[in-house]
Amino acid sequence: MNTKIDMNDGTNKLTPDEKILLKSEIKKAWSEFPEDMKKFILETKKEKLKALYMIEGWAKDNGHQTIVDLISRKIAHKEAKIQKMEAELNK
Numbered sequence: 001m002n003t004k005i006d007m008n009d010g011t012n013k014l015t016p017d018e019k020i021l022l023k024s025e026i027k028k029a030w031s032e033f034p035e036d037m038k039k040f041i042l043e044t045k046k047e048k049l050k051a052l053y054m055i056e057g058w059a060k061d062n063g064h065q066t067i068v069d070l071i072s073r074k075i076a077h078k079e080a081k082i083q084k085m086e087a088e089l090n091k
Contacts, residue, residue, distance in 0.1 A: 035089070042085050049078045 014022065030038075052075050059067035 038085070038089060042082065042089065045078065045082055045085070049075065049082065052078065 033041075052071055056068060056071045056075065059065075059071065
């Protein structure tokens, strides 16, 4: 029996527009971030990428083609972002 887990924790989460605004503001301020903070963020993105690969593998093995199709695109996007960040940090 599959039971759906309620991921809503009752906190005051950001609206979709606020998420877009926050992302935009972080991008604007990125060059001001300390080097160690940028490296930490890069490492967390790499860990998230590993999790996406795990999900993709599970979905392939268990016949969830829609997940495979969507997550494959997300992985490609994440890999490109990580490469860009690494290039910037290695300047």
